[in-house]
Amino acid sequence: MSTAVREKAVRLPKVRNRTTLITAGLTAALVLCALLAAGIGAYRIPLGDLLASAAHRAGLGGHALDRVPESVLWNVRLPRVVLALLVGGSLGCAGALMQGVFGNPLAEPAVIGVSSGGAVGAVACIVLGLDALGSWTVTAFAFAAGLLTVFAVYAMSRSGGRTEVVTLILTGVAVNAFCGALIGIFLFTADSAAISQVTFWQLGSLAQATWGKVLAVLPFAAAGLAVAPLYARRLDLLALGERPARHLGVDVERMRLVLITVVALLTAAAVAVSGIIGFVGLVVPHLLRMVAGPGHRFLLPASALGGALVLVAGDLAARTVAEPAELPLGVLTALIGSPFFFWLLRRTRTRQGGWA
Amino acid sequence: MRLRRHQEIPERPLPGAELLSAEAVRLTVGGRDLLAGASVRVAAGEVVALLGPNGAGKSTLLSVLAGDAVPAAGEVRLHGRPLDGYGPAELARHRALLPQAAALSFPFPAGEVVRMGRAPWTGTAAAAEDETVVAEAMAATESAAFAERPFTALSGGERARVALARVLAQRTPLLLLDEPTAALDLRHQELVLRVARARAAAGDGVVVVLHDLSLAAAYADRVVLLAGGATVADGPVAEVLRAPLLSEVYGHPVEVLPHPRTGVPLVLPERD
Numbered sequence: 104m105s106t107a108v109r110e111k112a113v114r115l116p117k118v119r120n121r122t123t124l125i126t127a128g129l130t131a132a133l134v135l136c137a138l139l140a141a142g143i144g145a146y147r148i149p150l151g152d153l154l155a156s157a158a159h160r161a162g163l164g165g166h167a168l169d170r171v172p173e174s175v176l177w178n179v180r181l182p183r184v185v186l187a188l189l190v191g192g193s194l195g196c197a198g199a200l201m202q203g204v205f206g207n208p209l210a211e212p213a214v215i216g217v218s219s220g221g222a223v224g225a226v227a228c229i230v231l232g233l234d235a236l237g238s239w240t241v242t243a244f245a246f247a248a249g250l251l252t253v254f255a256v257y258a259m260s261r262s263g264g265r266t267e268v269v270t271l272i273l274t275g276v277a278v279n280a281f282c283g284a285l286i287g288i289f290l291f292t293a294d295s296a297a298i299s300q301v302t303f304w305q306l307g308s309l310a311q312a313t314w315g316k317v318l319a320v321l322p323f324a325a326a327g328l329a330v331a332p333l334y335a336r337r338l339d340l341l342a343l344g345e346r347p348a349r350h351l352g353v354d355v356e357r358m359r360l361v362l363i364t365v366v367a368l369l370t371a372a373a374v375a376v377s378g379i380i381g382f383v384g385l386v387v388p389h390l391l392r393m394v395a396g397p398g399h400r401f402l403l404p405a406s407a408l409g410g411a412l413v414l415v416a417g418d419l420a421a422r423t424v425a426e427p428a429e430l431p432l433g434v435l436t437a438l439i440g441s442p443f444f445f446w447l448l449r450r451t452r453t454r455q456g457g458w459a
Numbered sequence: 460m461r462l463r464r465h466q467e468i469p470e471r472p473l474p475g476a477e478l479l480s481a482e483a484v485r486l487t488v489g490g491r492d493l494l495a496g497a498s499v500r501v502a503a504g505e506v507v508a509l510l511g512p513n514g515a516g517k518s519t520l521l522s523v524l525a526g527d528a529v530p531a532a533g534e535v536r537l538h539g540r541p542l543d544g545y546g547p548a549e550l551a552r553h554r555a556l557l558p559q560a561a562a563l564s565f566p567f568p569a570g571e572v573v574r575m576g577r578a579p580w581t582g583t584a585a586a587a588e589d590e591t592v593v594a595e596a597m598a599a600t601e602s603a604a605f606a607e608r609p610f611t612a613l614s615g616g617e618r619a620r621v622a623l624a625r626v627l628a629q630r631t632p633l634l635l636l637d638e639p640t641a642a643l644d645l646r647h648q649e650l651v652l653r654v655a656r657a658r659a660a661a662g663d664g665v666v667v668v669l670h671d672l673s674l675a676a677a678y679a680d681r682v683v684l685l686a687g688g689a690t691v692a693d694g695p696v697a698e699v700l701r702a703p704l705l706s707e708v709y710g711h712p713v714e715v716l717p718h719p720r721t722g723v724p725l726v727l728p729e730r731d
Contacts, residue, residue, distance in 0.1 A: 352578060
């Protein structure tokens with residue numbers, strides 16, 4: 104027994120060191136990528152100018168740039184970088200949360216159809232030209248539709264307190280098809296301007312970023328990202344299953360309601376401004392789990408960081424690899440994400456003989 | 460720092476004091492009577508074996524005792540208080556349940572799984588001894604050797620022991636064990652029941668579902684025999700484990716012999 108105690112005393116700091124190291128690494132990479140993304144593009148802004156302008160705005164010396172670079176930086180680049188941060192953080196965290204709530208490593212907003220559910224709300228809003236809530240209208244609609252979809256998927260794919268992978272994915276297939284049909288109906292009735300707007304939006308892109316959009320997403324993303332870590336320990340317990348978690352004192356029903364709402368908040372925030380950007384919420388938590396274990400106290404914040412990093416870097420790539428043309432970001436993440444998803448399925452099959 | 464409500468640590472019950480009682484419990488699911496008049500009680504310091512053929516309602520009764528299922532009729536009392544008056548957090552400091560099959564959605568290391576058993580005590584004075592309790596529980600179940608390995612990579616028997624260690628680490632005065640020996644070899648079956656006995660000796664109440672009647676005879680203080688969702692016998696080992704009663708309940712002729720050395724009943728199916 105005494106050796107076991109000693110072993111544990113040695114092991115725990117090691118894991119903690121590793122998670123600290125990963126968190127620090129992710130943060131550093133994120134800052135670096137954000138700076139690069141702010142500087143690189145059709146109009147290059149050197150790092151020195153960038154910092155000078157930022158210092159000037161913050162009232163810490165520095166100097167303003169010429170009219171054009173100053174405007175490019177503050178009205179085009181920065182809102183886009185900040186939006187990528189928010190959307191990526193939301194998607195990464197939503198993926199990790201959803202996997203925890205469903206007790207299933209394949210749950211992801213896009214895979215199970217929540218993103219397309221949110222998209223129905225957003226498309227309805229665009230096509231019908233609704234703007235009752237100003238710039239928040241699309242987000243609010245996406246949120247309402249997303250919430251409805253999460254609860255529907257959840258209710259349909261559970262039986263006996265568990266969610267089997269096959270049922271979950273098939274439910275996702277059905278929900279995606281249904282949402283696609285709804286979007287089709289809206290497109291059928293829309294005029295050509297709305298159609299091209301919706302089509303482009305559906306591919307997933309941050310090209311239309313403005314400070315207004317940043318503000319529209321911010322409260323949703325911030326609320327979701329703030330609430331999620333409070334449930335980290337209880338999500339760990341939920342991995343034991345619903346009954347055992349309850350036997351350990353977790354109010355499972357309440358936690359599930361709260362967290363599903365949080366997932367819908369985060370996904371809707373992301374979908375409303377950027378369209379469907381898939382696989383971020385799948386790939387990022389998976390990689391983090393592989394290197395640092397499945398504990399949610401690390402996984403939830405780190406997935407937000409990692410998601411933000413992937414999206415800032417992805418968006419930088421999307422607008423620079425095919426210059427002067429710009430790839431839709433959702434297309435890029437799907438191009439990289441789907442093979443990863445496939446590899447994951449293969450690996451699980453060979454290791455444990457697949458999912459029941 | 461987060462503020463927490465003041466959390467009570469339940470007092471250790473006196474030996475012999477009644478911990479839990481279920482009186483004439485009925486439960487109907489999908490038109491089928493899973494329980495139809497099942498009664499069981501457990502006092503501090505005793506091991507009660509819950510026996511009966513497949514489908515007799517042993518696991519169902521255990522989940523009613525744990526507060527998972529609310530009976531349609533009858534009453535379950537914990538420390539004399541109706542079970543539905545307890546919140547999940549309070550209940551978690553009073554009773555622990557070992558489920559039949561241990562599953563885990565993510566590959567947590569075995570040691571981390573055992574540590575999950577300490578969750579109900581977070582924020583109480585008892586949290587100070589978390590590390591010791593976890594180490595003791597793993598030592599008692601001989602699972603310390605694979606503390607670092609992912610739970611999902613363990614063999615069935617290893618998982619069962621880790622799951623038991625988690626339940627022991629919860630340190631509740633009442634233990635409900637659903638077939639804790641099912642996945643285990645002979646040596647570890649004995650180990651698990653010795654652990655149950657040790658917990659009873661320390662003043663806890665233990666209810667254990669078993670299929671091996673001789674194992675129950677050797678380790679239980681009292682036996683509750685279920686058939687068709689109802690309690691058909693409740694008493695000391697020697698009174699309940701009689702050949703005519705068991706033959707009738709199990710629908711197979713059974714013989715009960717005293718062990719040549721210890722005199723403890725051995726229950727064997729009659730074979731040609």
